Each structure stands twice: as structure tokens, then as C-alpha cells.
Amino acid sequence: MLKLSPRMQLLIGLALAALLAMTRGHHFASVNLPSASWAVFFLAGVLLTPRWVFPALFIEASLLDFATIQWAGVSDWCMSPAYWLLVPAYGALWLGGRLYAGWHRDSLNSLALLVATVALSAFVAYLLSGGGFLYFSGRYPEPNLALLAERIAAYYPRYLGNLALYVGLAVVLYVGMRGTVGLRQHKEVN
Numbered sequence: 001m002l003k004l005s006p007r008m009q010l011l012i013g014l015a016l017a018a019l020l021a022m023t024r025g026h027h028f029a030s031v032n033l034p035s036a037s038w039a040v041f042f043l044a045g046v047l048l049t050p051r052w053v054f055p056a057l058f059i060e061a062s063l064l065d066f067a068t069i070q071w072a073g074v075s076d077w078c079m080s081p082a083y084w085l086l087v088p089a090y091g092a093l094w095l096g097g098r099l100y101a102g103w104h105r106d107s108l109n110s111l112a113l114l115v116a117t118v119a120l121s122a123f124v125a126y127l128l129s130g131g132g133f134l135y136f137s138g139r140y141p142e143p144n145l146a147l148l149a150e151r152i153a154a155y156y157p158r159y160l161g162n163l164a165l166y167v168g169l170a171v172v173l174y175v176g177m178r179g180t181v182g183l184r185q186h187k188e189v190n
Contacts, residue, residue: 002101004047012047016040017060019166024064037061038159039166041090042121045097046104054094058087080139085132089125093163096121106178114171122163126156 004012023036044053069079100117104110130151134143 002047002104009048009050013044013053016044016048017057020057020060021064024061034162034165036162036166037090038093038122038125038163039170041093042097042118042163042167043170045094045099046101047097054091058090061086061090078133078137080133080137082133082136085128085136089128089132092124092128093121096124111171114167118163118167119160122160123156126152126159130155 017040019036020040023033040057041054044057065079065083096117100114103113103117131148134140134148134151140147
């Protein structure tokens, strides 16, 4: 299981909030990074223990969405009653992260478990967000399972790819930090 100090959790929480702000939709940065929204919720579940982090991140994401529509001229196509299905969709990612945090061990076997947890959490999140939009947004007059399957094939790989990119970077950072700490402890003993 991951054990992080409150100070480290605060730093990680601030970094995740900043990453969400920098990559969510249209932002003020000159570099257009892939969306890290899914990864932020998954990694928050893995790395941050306070439960209030989930609603705080959802409020941040919503405020960013509403601000870009209001002041940046972004289309409001995604704003519909289905928008609120993002709560359980992001909740699936956060819960997947929480589950993985309990299963994590500093071993190579944990990597396979991480990949499976990420993939399953992402699939549930897509069913809730993409499927919810299809069925409850009012934008599609005749939603059906065939159309949902088409949308999964078209959009899920990109969402999963973005999630894998950021979670993979987090794994590399974690392994690097663990290696540095282990090397420092080894030098102190010798």
C-alpha cells in the first residue's frame, strides 16, 4: 500500500489540480496537452487519502468547463442533463484508484494489476460518460446499442490512451522517486 506524508499528498494534490486546469479543454497555455481529466481522478484515488478531494476536483473541472463556455466562446454542445453523469464516471476512476492503492505493492506484479485496474475503470467511466451522453443528452434522436458500440470504438481508445499516458508518467516518477530514496538510504547505512 502507498504511504505518503500529508505534505507529499498536498504537493501531489496541488500538482493534480494544476494539471487538470492546464489540460481541460481550452486553456490559456500555448501548448495544447492531451486531457488529463481521467488520469487526475484516477491518480487522486491512488495517491490522496482525503475524501473531499473528489468533490473538490469535480467542482474545479465543472468551473473550468463553465468558464470556457462563458468566456472563451467554446461550444456548449456537451452541456446537457447528461453532464451530471460525469460524477459517477469520474467516481469510477477515483474508486478504481482507491482500490488499486489498497492492492499496490512495490513489485513488478503490481504493474499488471495497475494496467487492469486502469482499463476497467476507464471502460466503466466511458460507459457512464459517453453512454450517458448518447442516451440522456437529447442530442441523438434514436440512441441504441449499435451506436454506443460505434462510439466506444471511435472515442474510448483516445480516452484510454490519454489516461495511460499520464498514469504511465506517474509510474515513472514514482519508480524514480522510490529509487532515489532507496539509494539515499543505502548510502546512509554504508
